Amino acid sequence: MTLRVLGVDPGLTRCGIGVVDIEKNRRATMVAVGVVGTSAELTLDKRLLVIAQAIDEWLDLHTPDVVAVERVFSQMNVSTVMGVAQASGVVIVAAARRGIPVALHTPSEVKAAVTGSGTSNKDAVTKLVTKILRLDAPPKPADAADALALALTHAWRAGSGMGSAGAANGSGGLTPAQKAWADAEAKARRKR
Amino acid sequence: MTLRVLGVDPGLTRCGIGVVDIEKNRRATMVAVGVVGTSAELTLDKRLLVIAQAIDEWLDLHTPDVVAVERVFSQMNVSTVMGVAQASGVVIVAAARRGIPVALHTPSEVKAAVTGSGTSNKDAVTKLVTKILRLDAPPKPADAADALALALTHAWRAGSGMGSAGAANGSGGLTPAQKAWADAEAKARRKR
Numbered sequence: 099m100t101l102r103v104l105g106v107d108p109g110l111t112r113c114g115i116g117v118v119d120i121e122k123n124r125r126a127t128m129v130a131v132g133v134v135g136t137s138a139e140l141t142l143d144k145r146l147l148v149i150a151q152a153i154d155e156w157l158d159l160h161t162p163d164v165v166a167v168e169r170v171f172s173q174m175n176v177s178t179v180m181g182v183a184q185a186s187g188v189v190i191v192a193a194a195r196r197g198i199p200v201a202l203h204t205p206s207e208v209k210a211a212v213t214g215s216g217t218s219n220k221d222a223v224t225k226l227v228t229k230i231l232r233l234d235a236p237p238k239p240a241d242a243a244d245a246l247a248l249a250l251t252h253a254w255r256a257g258s259g260m261g262s263a264g265a266a267n268g269s270g271g272l273t274p275a276q277k278a279w280a281d282a283e284a285k286a287r288r289k290r
Numbered sequence: 291m292t293l294r295v296l297g298v299d300p301g302l303t304r305c306g307i308g309v310v311d312i313e314k315n316r317r318a319t320m321v322a323v324g325v326v327g328t329s330a331e332l333t334l335d336k337r338l339l340v341i342a343q344a345i346d347e348w349l350d351l352h353t354p355d356v357v358a359v360e361r362v363f364s365q366m367n368v369s370t371v372m373g374v375a376q377a378s379g380v381v382i383v384a385a386a387r388r389g390i391p392v393a394l395h396t397p398s399e400v401k402a403a404v405t406g407s408g409t410s411n412k413d414a415v416t417k418l419v420t421k422i423l424r425l426d427a428p429p430k431p432a433d434a435a436d437a438l439a440l441a442l443t444h445a446w447r448a449g450s451g452m453g454s455a456g457a458a459n460g461s462g463g464l465t466p467a468q469k470a471w472a473d474a475e476a477k478a479r480r481k482r
Binding site (some may be wrong): 143149150185193198202 | 333336339362372375376378379380382383385387391392394
C-alpha cells in the first residue's frame with residue numbers, strides 16, 4: 099500500500115504544492131509538483147481566492163490521504179507572516195472540508211527528515227529531494243521543492259505521532275498522520 | 291438604499307460576527323450578531339472548518355454587500371496571532387468565493403470611527419455600539435460588539451477610500467468598499 103501526501107509550502111506570492119506517493123518501505127515517488135503564484139497587485143481577497151481554487155483543484159485531482167502544511171512561525175518577516183498564515187488557513191480548511199487529515203511540520207523538522215540535520219540550508223533540501231524522488235532536475239522554484247520535502251517528511255514521521263496538527267493542539271488518540279496510515283491500511287485491506 | 295455589512299472579529303477561540311444595515315444618512319440597524327467558538331481541544335483543521343462553515347451559513351443567510359474583517363497585527367500575542375490570521379484567511383476566502391468585496395480595518399480605525407478616538411478602550415466601543423444601534427443591552431462577549439463596530443466602521447468609512455483590502459494592497463480604481471456602495475446604489479436604482 100502507498101500513502102499519498104500533498105505537501106504545501108504556503109505563501110501569498112508563491113504557494114509550493116507537491117504530491118508524493120510513499121510506500122511503507124519509505125520508497126517515495128513524485129506524482130506532481132507545482133507552484134501557485136498571485137500578484138501583489140491583486141487585493142488580498144482575490145489572492146486568497148486564487149490560492150483556495152488552486153488547492154481545491156489539486157485536492158480533487160490527486161485525492162491525497164493526508165495534507166502536510168508548513169507550520170507558520172512568528173519569527174518570520176513581520177510583513178509576510180500574516181499573508182503566509184492566511185494562506186495556510188485557506189489550505190487547511192480546503193483539506194478539512196474534504197475530511198482529509200492535516201498535519202503541520204516546522205521547517206527544521208523538514209530539514210532534519212530530508213537531510214538528517216535541522217539546520218541544513220535550502221539547497222541541501224532541494225538536492226536531497228531531487229535524489230530521493232529520482233528526479234532528472236531539481237524542482238524549481240524552492241517553494242516547489244519545499245512542498246515535496248514536506249510531503250516526504252510527513253510520510254516518514256507519520257508513525258512517530260509527532261509534528262501533526264493533532265499533537266500540536268493537544269488532542270488525544272491517533273494523530274491525523276497515524277489515522278491516515280490506519281485508514282489507508284484499512285482501505286488497502288478491503289481492496290486486496 | 292441601505293448597505294448591508296457583515297463584520298468579523300476573527301479568532302480561533304471566538305469569532306465575533308455582526309450584520310448591520312446602514313442607510314446613506316448613516317443611520318444603522320443591527321440585523322444579527324453572534325459568536326462562533328471553537329475548542330482548543332480540537333485540531334487546528336477542525337477548528338478552522340467550524341469557522342468556515344459558520345461564515346458560510348452567515349453569508350448565505352444574510353447576503354451582505356461587503357464583508358469587513360479586522361486587520362491582523364503582528365503586535366499581538368505571538369501564540370495567538372497565527373490562529374487569528376488563519377481564521378481571517380478562511381473568512382476572507384469565504385466572501386471572495388461569493389464575489390463579495392472584503393475590506394480590512396485596524397482596531398484603531400474602528401475605535402476612531404465609533405468613539406471618535408483611536409485609543410478608546412473596549413468598553414467605550416461596546417457602549418457606543420449599543421447606543422448607535424439602539425440596543426436594549428450591550429452585545430456580549432466583546433468579540434460580538436467588535437464585529438458590529440467593524441461593520442459600522444466600514445460603512446462610515448466606505449466613501450473615503452481608506453482602510454480597504456484594495457487600498458492596503460495598492461490596487462488602483464475603486465476600493466472594495468467604494469465598489470460595494472456603487473454596486474448597491476446601482477442595484478437600488480434598478481429596483482425602485
